[in-house]
Amino acid sequence: MxxxxxxxxxxxxxxxxxxxxxxxxxxxxxxxxxxxxxxxxxxVELTMPVVVKKNGSRIDFDPGKLRGSLQLALRKRPVPAEAVDAAIHRIEQKLLSSGAREVLSGQIGELVMRELQRLDKVAYIRFASVYKSFEDVAEFQDAIAEIGSERKPKSPS
Known part of the structure; x- marks a missing residue:
């Protein structure tokens, strides 16, 4: 030194x-x-993997962009800030624990979709409609049916 x-x-x-x-x-x-x-x-210095975009360009991982995407999908939804922070932390931990030096932007999108599906179904549909580039109402219906089939039946009271 x-x-x-x-x-x-x-x-x-x-x-x-x-x-x-x-x-x-x-x-x-x-x-x-x-x-x-x-x-x-x-x-300890941990380095996040570099993000490889769809066009092949590479950018540094930006947790601010991740937060912005989640907050946009969750806008006006009843999800506490602590839950969003925890979701961001889980995504970052998955990326760090992968040990990869590069990660495709699509992989991050899939991680975001999983977290949104866990946090809020409406936010999940919002994000999925943009992420998967829904073209018509049928694709919205398919996505809604997909999360509807995951619901557990209510137990009788």
Whole structure:
């Protein structure tokens, strides 16, 4: 680790502590050349896969776009913000745990559809109509029938 004051590479670690949250390590260092002290932090760096769009171009994964898509589909629907945050987290975790360096935009779309189907059926139909480019009413009816067949029968009271 280079000293931020004199740029010497000869530094010593004086003290190491794990943060209260347990997600980083704090190291107190001293430069052997200028004798100044400084602190460094060590954190895990996870990188999301690059998104390969339909036209073949590649862009960095943007959680803001993911949130925007979900919020647009869920507009004026009774879904709490915490549920949306949890859905975004699940999608990000699936992408990270895949270990892939690249992911097709269509795969992200499928993950979004699964989460919307879990959160709100109307939002799912909204998103699916755009994502799957519905051409006519029959495709809407098919999608509605598909989620209707997934419903569990009500138990008698």
């Amino acid at each position: 280079k000293c931020p004051f004199c740029q010497s590479e000869d530094t010593q670690v004086l003290d190491t502590r794990v943060s209260e949250e347990g997600d980083s390590i704090r190291r107190r260092r001293r430069c052997a050349q200028c004798d100044k002290r400084f602190t460094t932090y060590e954190r």
